[in-house]
Amino acid sequence: LKGQVEVVEPLGLSTQFYVRLANQQICVFVMGRSNVKPGDEVRLAADPAALHLFDPASGARIG
Template sequence: GLRPEHIRLVDDGALKGEVEVVEPLGLSTQFYVRLANQQICVFVMGRSDVKPGDTVRLSADPASLHLFDPATGNRIG
């Protein structure tokens, strides 16, 4: 698992996806990206110039990942 606020927009990130929805929220912007046939939520502070249809690159600090055992659902890391 990965929280939306731990995902970063970067120029050269290993993860690449297409923006589907953008929600300006005043102090922040939340948008949804299609990545590996899944929709993920990304949260950034401030306004973003990202628009639906844009391709973005993303990254995340591995220390922010939450790992779960697929058989039991228990957190393992």
């Protein structure tokens, strides 16, 4: 999946960044420091078993 980084938040031992992907903003959490910066294009892949999905209307976890 290819998206564009909008916001980067260094959090000490980890980094959280927000990526615009298919007209949706997703939050990416990685261990360690990242050299990603706003405006960068990134390619993402994930293990489906490790994803946490939430209903946008209710906020309830759906996966």
